[in-house]
Amino acid sequence: MAIRQRNTTKQKPRRLVIYARISDDREGRQNGVKRQEQQCRRIAEQDGDEVVRVFVDDDSGGRARRPLPPRGRR
Numbered sequence: 001m002a003i004r005q006r007n008t009t010k011q012k013p014r015r016l017v018i019y020a021r022i023s024d025d026r027e028g029r030q031n032g033v034k035r036q037e038q039q040c041r042r043i044a045e046q047d048g049d050e051v052v053r054v055f056v057d058d059d060s061g062g063r064a065r066r067p068l069p070p071r072g073r074r
Contacts, residue, residue: 014049021057033058
């Protein structure tokens with residue numbers, strides 16, 4: 001989990017972005033990223049903050065499922 005700075009002062013709620021990532025999801029169930037998102041949302045709610053966007057990077061560690069980038073002209 002990323003660095004966490006609690007909103008402990010009586011400031012207005014922060015607007016947060018969640019980035020959930022798992023590098024190996026061989027079964028394709030996204031359990032790891034779902035759990036990460038749930039944990040982050042729970043923390044945001046406890047701190048009185050607002051989640052405005054969620055980015056998910058599931059199974060991005062290997063090249064097996066990712067296309068190679070196009071090659072430039074030489």
